[in-house]
Amino acid sequence: xxxxxxxxxxxxxxxxxxxxxxxxxxxxxxxxxxxxxxxxxxxxxxxxxxxxxxxxxxxxxxxxxxxxxxxxxxxxxxxxxxxxxxxxxxxxxxxxxxxxxxxxxxxxxxxxxxxxxxxxxxxxxxxxxxxxxxxxxxxxxxxxxxxxxxxxxxxxxxxxxxxxxxxxxxxxxxxxxxxxxxxxxxxxxxxxxxxxxxxxxxxxxxxxxxxxxxxxxxxxxxxxxxxxxx
Amino acid sequence: xxxxxxxxxxxxxxxxxxxxxxxxxxxxxxxxxxxxxxxxxxxxxxxxxxxxxxxxxxxxxxxxxxxxxxxxxxxxxxxxxxxxxxxxxxxxxxxxxxxxxxxxxxxxxxxxxxxxxxxxxxxxxxxxxxxxxxxxxxxxxxxxxxxxxxxxxxxxxxxxxxxxxxxxxxxxxxxxxxxxxxxxxxxxxxxxxxxxxxxxxxxxxxxxxxxxxxxxxxxxxxxxxxxxxxxxxxxxxxxxxxxxxxxxxxxxxxxxxxxxxxxxxxxxxxxxxxxxxxxx
Numbered sequence: 008x009x010x011x012x013x014x015x016x017x018x019x020x021x022x023x024x025x026x027x028x029x030x031x032x033x034x035x036x037x038x039x040x041x042x043x044x045x046x047x048x049x050x051x052x053x054x055x056x057x058x059x060x061x062x063x064x065x066x067x068x069x070x071x072x073x074x075x076x077x078x079x080x081x082x083x084x085x086x087x088x089x090x091x092x093x094x095x096x097x098x099x100x101x102x103x104x105x106x107x108x109x110x111x112x113x114x115x116x117x118x119x120x121x122x123x124x125x126x127x128x129x130x131x132x133x134x135x136x137x138x139x140x141x142x143x144x145x146x147x148x149x150x151x152x153x154x155x156x157x158x159x160x161x162x163x164x165x166x167x168x169x170x171x172x173x174x175x176x177x178x179x180x181x182x183x184x185x186x187x188x189x190x191x192x193x194x195x196x197x198x199x200x201x202x203x204x205x206x207x208x209x210x211x212x213x214x215x216x217x218x219x220x221x222x223x224x225x226x227x228x229x230x231x232x233x234x235x236x237x
Numbered sequence: 238x239x240x241x242x243x244x245x246x247x248x249x250x251x252x253x254x255x256x257x258x259x260x261x262x263x264x265x266x267x268x269x270x271x272x273x274x275x276x277x278x279x280x281x282x283x284x285x286x287x288x289x290x291x292x293x294x295x296x297x298x299x300x301x302x303x304x305x306x307x308x309x310x311x312x313x314x315x316x317x318x319x320x321x322x323x324x325x326x327x328x329x330x331x332x333x334x335x336x337x338x339x340x341x342x343x344x345x346x347x348x349x350x351x352x353x354x355x356x357x358x359x360x361x362x363x364x365x366x367x368x369x370x371x372x373x374x375x376x377x378x379x380x381x382x383x384x385x386x387x388x389x390x391x392x393x394x395x396x397x398x399x400x401x402x403x404x405x406x407x408x409x410x411x412x413x414x415x416x417x418x419x420x421x422x423x424x425x426x427x428x429x430x431x432x433x434x435x436x437x438x439x440x441x442x443x444x445x446x447x448x449x450x451x452x453x454x455x456x457x458x459x460x461x462x463x464x465x466x467x468x469x470x471x472x473x474x475x476x477x478x479x480x481x482x483x484x485x486x487x488x489x490x491x492x493x494x495x496x497x498x499x500x501x502x503x504x505x506x507x508x509x510x511x512x513x514x515x516x517x
Contacts, residue, residue: 013337017323024325088321091287092338092382093307 010094014102018076022110028072032110035064036117043121057122058200059176061132064114065139066172066193070147071164072107077151077236078160086236096236104144111140128203135205138216139196143171145223149230192219238263238386238417239284244293246279246441253279254441257293261434266408266418268432268449270425270503272513276441277421278317281388284419285315297386311339314384316375316392324364328355328374331363332381339382349377353407369400376407387411389420393427405431425503435503439511453500456509461499467492473499 022029042056052058080086089099115136119129146167154160175197178185188194195212202208244257253276261267269277282288284295286302295302298309305313323331332346350359353373358366363374372392379387392408393401408431412418422428428435429449437445445452462480464472466487474480487493501509508514 009340010338013334016337017334020330021323021325083324084317084321085323087287087317088315088378089338091285091310091315092335093310094338 010098011102011105014089014094014099015106018103018106027075031068031071032114035060035068036114036121039118040121054122054124054200057118057124058197061115061118061136061200062139062175062193062197063172064111064118065136065143065196066170066175067168068114069107069111069140069143070150070168070171072110073103073144073147074151074154074160074164075157076103076107077148078154078157081151081154081236082156090236096231099236100148100231104148107144107147108137108140112137115140124203131203131205132200135196135199138220139192142192142216142219142223145220145227149223149227152230152234152236190215192216195219238298239267239419240294240296241280241284242294242296244280244283244295245291246276246283246288247291252441254283254290257441257443259436259443259446261417261419263417264412264415265433266412266420266431268428268435269419269421269438270423270428270435270507271421271438272423275438277438278390280438281315281317281390281419281421285313285388311382312385314379314382314387315390316372316379316388317390320371320375322363322371322374322378325362327360327362328366328377329359331374332378335378336381341381341383345381349381350374352380353377354403369396369404372396372400372404373407376404380407380411384416386417386419389418391421391423393422393424401427425507429503437503437507437510439507439513444510445506449503450500452506453502456506457498457500459499463497463499464493465495465497467494 022032039057039060042060043054046056077086080089086099090096112133115133119132119136122132124132147164150163150167151160154163171191171193174184174188174191175194178188178194178197185194192215195215198212199205199208239259239261241257241259244254245252246254257280259267269280271277279288283290284297284302286295286305297305298312300309323334326334328350329346332349333343335341336343336346347359350356353376355370355373355377358370363371366374376389376392379389389408393404396404405427408418408420420431432449434447435449435452436443447455460476462474462476462484464474464484464487466472474483484493484496504514
């Protein structure tokens with residue numbers, strides 16, 4: 008665990024120096040804070056912006072951050088130096104993954120607080136966010152492993168990010184998109200946020216999230232076996 | 238300390254290393270000389286376990302490279318030509334990351350930076366350092382782990398002579414502390430100055446191996462003595478009794494300014510063996 012902690016500390020120290028990553032973490036929480044407090048329209052669903060931005064946050068921030076961190080380290084050969092210094096690939100990925108998950112959870116707490124979620128509602132919201140962020144981290148890490156540099160990482164992340172972040176929003180306006188989007192964990196998150204209660208969650212939705220976890224875990228493992236951190 | 242036997246490596250059907258045999262003794266500096274693309278970096282990567290070999294054996298610290306444990310690896314310091322430095326972090330923070338990994342007290346980090354002459358840049362972000370300073374930072378990163386073996390891939394490539402000399406001094410200091418150093422270079426002057434043994438690598442094969450001075454003597458086909466006289470004239474003599482008499486006479490009459498042998502440098506030896514220059 009020592010090396011995981013070193014990677015974690017390194018990443019926290021880098022947070023305020025790495026503007027690309029920092030913006031991803033704070034953009035949606037800040038936007039939610041502003042929109043939830045400033046825009047109140049008649050007929051607008053409760054916590055509209057918080058729920059909308061939460062899904063976008065899960066579809067964008069962890070994916071971009073993990074892929075960007077890994078690909079940058081590969082491009083600049085710092086990752087190779089870490090591995091040669093006895094940091095195991097699993098330790099490195101655990102460190103970067105934990106860092107991203109923790110920061111995203113802080114961000115999601117800000118979003119939850121902006122929407123004035125309290126008690127069980129807040130815990131439910133954080134649980135859903137926690138699972139969603141975890142799935143995005145698995146996908147982001149797999150992309151980071153496949154990408155040889157940051158440019159390639161951005162090219163690979165962009166379509167995945169657009170799909171995961173925007174499909175749930177577009178499905179509100181288009182039924183066909185909605186039918187397709189229901190296989191995505193971000194769409195299921197969006198539906199769970201409507202009820203904001205795990206006990207009211209549809210079995211189909213839960214199964215869909217579990218399948219997403221399985222699929223992205225397998226994708227992550229294939230990437231790890233095929234490419235590793237070389 | 239490091240032994241390679243019959244190392245063979247191909248990339249996509251092209252042979253990059255062929256039947257490489259070499260031995261590096263403990264506490265010595267070994268230089269692998271060759272032009273760009275000769276296979277130097279590939280060999281370092283194979284020896285340090287970063288790249289698999291097709292066939293052959295590599296033994297380091299008395300063990301096969303595949304059997305090295307984490308503790309063994311901590312005794313091996315590697316500085317590759319690609320730096321591997323965190324640009325956004327200061328020199329101090331860069332080294333602290335590795336000090337924490339190796340479990341080294343933080344006060345040693347400052348000392349390591351001072352030792353490599355980076356005391357003025359301790360808080361400077363590494364991205365703002367010159368190439369020479371980045372090389373020193375990479376060396377400091379290798380030195381803090383106090384390794385028994387250090388691999389340096391082109392440590393002075395692209396640096397000015399003064400910075401190169403400063404890095405040579407650091408390397409010699411490490412040798413005096415008992416480190417075994419394996420370095421690659423295409424600079425024959427660097428190899429002659431630093432190395433106890435050198436191997437000349439050309440198109441993936443070792444074409445010559447030995448002590449730099451002995452190699453120069455071995456390829457001294459001319460066997461001439463070069464004289465520079467006080468009146469500005471140059472004179473070339475054979476190895477003979479007559480030449481000895483001539484030199485004695487010139488010295489007695491204070492007419493001799495300098496005297497040289499005609500041994501070729503490593504660049505000339507390489508050129509003779511391969512028909513190519515080391516700098517190519």
